[in-house]
Amino acid sequence: MFVSTRLPPSRLFAYCQRSLFTMAGAQSQLKPVNGQDRSNLIPFSSRLKEGRALIQDVWSIFAAVNLPADCINLGQGYMNFAPPKWVTDSAEEALKTVAPNHYSHPRGRIRLREALKAHYGPQLNRDLDVESEILVTSGANEGQYSVFTAFLEQGDEVIMFEPFFDQYLPSVTFNSGKPVYVPLHPPADSIKKPTSDDWTINIDELRRAVTPRTKMIIVNTPHNPVGKVFTKAELVAIAEIAEEFNLLVMSDEVYDCLTFDGKEHFRIATLPGMWDRTVTVGSAGKSFAATGWRVGWLIGPKSIIQPTLAATTRIVFCTNSPLQEATAAGLEQADKHQFFETQRAEYLERRSILCEAFDKLGLKYTLPEGSYFVLLDVSKIEIPDEYTFPETVSGRGRDFRVAWWMAYEIGVSSIPVSEFYCDEHAHIGEAYARFAFCKDNDTLRKAAERLLGLAKYLK
Numbered sequence: 001m002f003v004s005t006r007l008p009p010s011r012l013f014a015y016c017q018r019s020l021f022t023m024a025g026a027q028s029q030l031k032p033v034n035g036q037d038r039s040n041l042i043p044f045s046s047r048l049k050e051g052r053a054l055i056q057d058v059w060s061i062f063a064a065v066n067l068p069a070d071c072i073n074l075g076q077g078y079m080n081f082a083p084p085k086w087v088t089d090s091a092e093e094a095l096k097t098v099a100p101n102h103y104s105h106p107r108g109r110i111r112l113r114e115a116l117k118a119h120y121g122p123q124l125n126r127d128l129d130v131e132s133e134i135l136v137t138s139g140a141n142e143g144q145y146s147v148f149t150a151f152l153e154q155g156d157e158v159i160m161f162e163p164f165f166d167q168y169l170p171s172v173t174f175n176s177g178k179p180v181y182v183p184l185h186p187p188a189d190s191i192k193k194p195t196s197d198d199w200t201i202n203i204d205e206l207r208r209a210v211t212p213r214t215k216m217i218i219v220n221t222p223h224n225p226v227g228k229v230f231t232k233a234e235l236v237a238i239a240e241i242a243e244e245f246n247l248l249v250m251s252d253e254v255y256d257c258l259t260f261d262g263k264e265h266f267r268i269a270t271l272p273g274m275w276d277r278t279v280t281v282g283s284a285g286k287s288f289a290a291t292g293w294r295v296g297w298l299i300g301p302k303s304i305i306q307p308t309l310a311a312t313t314r315i316v317f318c319t320n321s322p323l324q325e326a327t328a329a330g331l332e333q334a335d336k337h338q339f340f341e342t343q344r345a346e347y348l349e350r351r352s353i354l355c356e357a358f359d360k361l362g363l364k365y366t367l368p369e370g371s372y373f374v375l376l377d378v379s380k381i382e383i384p385d386e387y388t389f390p391e392t393v394s395g396r397g398r399d400f401r402v403a404w405w406m407a408y409e410i411g412v413s414s415i416p417v418s419e420f421y422c423d424e425h426a427h428i429g430e431a432y433a434r435f436a437f438c439k440d441n442d443t444l445r446k447a448a449e450r451l452l453g454l455a456k457y458l459k
């Protein structure tokens with residue numbers, strides 16, 4: 001299904017309704033019965049019209065299946081290496097034991113909640129209550145969705161810094177919320193070697209974005225896709241606004257164990273008064289190289305966790321049990337294995353393999369101080385005029401075309417960054433492609449070598 005997002009919403013809805021039906025393999029039902037067209041009998045919910053829920057998203061356009069077989073995938077942010085063996089051993093152990101093969105408490109398995117308490121308590125300076133202040137969810141994503149379900153009324157506004165992790169948008173709109181965007185300003189042109197710290201917020205813009213309908217601010221640090229690690233001063237300024245306007249803060253910290261160059265990850269929940277209005281979000285997928293396990297967690301005051309528990313209980317009832325046990329083992333034994341320190345050093349090496357290639361090419365990129373993404377400025381890459389693109393790509397921004405061309409002609413895939421912007425501001429993202437370096441060194445070296453082939457195509 002190739003759909004341009006630039007179709008007017010009414011046509012897009014009709015198109016997608018048809019296409020989804022066809023995609024679902026329902027062709028046999030498409031035959032007219034007694035002359036009646038049965039291809040579209042049951043209209044689906046109009047909430048799917050919002051939040052780009054129906055358009056083909058960037059992940060499926062740039063999915064491996066649409067790219068050449070030997071293309072190196074630096075697009076999607078999942079690892080091509082396994083979780084540590086001592087963690088997968090614990091998963092196997094859990095599968096051999098009866099209880100973890102069955103339902104868990106919707107709050108999460110007590111062993112994991114205890115492990116989260118031991119890990120996060122000292123960092124949050126709190127003696128966390130495992131019964132009311134910690135909630136295990138099916139990935140960070142479902143946890144965030146459940147917070148929206150629990151707290152948003154029709155038309156409530158949710159402020160997010162742009163570019164934003166793309167799932168926020170449909171998760172907010174499915175729950176009747178309205179996304180409001182505040183820019184992270186890209187580095188000034190004059191900065192020759194920008195870091196993620198050069199992406200800045202303007203606190204007056206944040207203040208101006210607040211209206212009587214604002215309910216929540218999402219802060220994502222370390223940030224996907226920029227890699228920005230918000231400074232304490234920035235978080236203090238955001239906290240002051242949250243306090244002044246009585247806002248809930250969703251602090252998405254899924255990359256909290258991945259900061260580099262001495263950059264300190266600061267938790268907004270530790271600022272004076274902020275515990276009471278902040279929910280901190282974490283993910284086993286990012287922490288233990290296990291994105292398919294779908295284990296995440298929320299930490300916050302009872303006033304936020306209890307309503308969210310009610311939501312998550314209805315949405316998934318509970319999170320898969322054996323992998324909660326394995327995640328608990330991961331947290332329990334991380335210090336013994338010096339796991340987070342080693343992992344950080346490994347990611348640092350991965351980052352430098354990729355960035356060295358961009359340095360050799362003389363291409364500008366944002367050196368990330370956190371997370372595992374590098375934003376490459378693609379505006380100097382010239383793609384041949386006569387190159388033909390599928391409709392999915394040609395209807396989108398220049399970054400989609402550059403990323404597609406790079407995947408086919410250079411052999412390395414990336415993700416176009418305009419996807420992380422609302423339609424109105426997509427042009428800002430068009431200057432960038434996001435490369436994920438959560439891949440093993442050999443893969444990154446091979447990718448780096450291929451990327452040098454860009455030299456012939458630079459303006």
Ligand SMILES: Cc1ncc(COP(=O)(O)O)c(C=O)c1O
Pocket residue numbers: 077138139140141142165220223224252254282283284285286291294295296
């Ligand atoms: C910023 C951010 N938040 C949340 C998530 C979702 O995490 P999970 O896989 O645990 O649902 C991701 C995954 O890419 C992310 O980048």
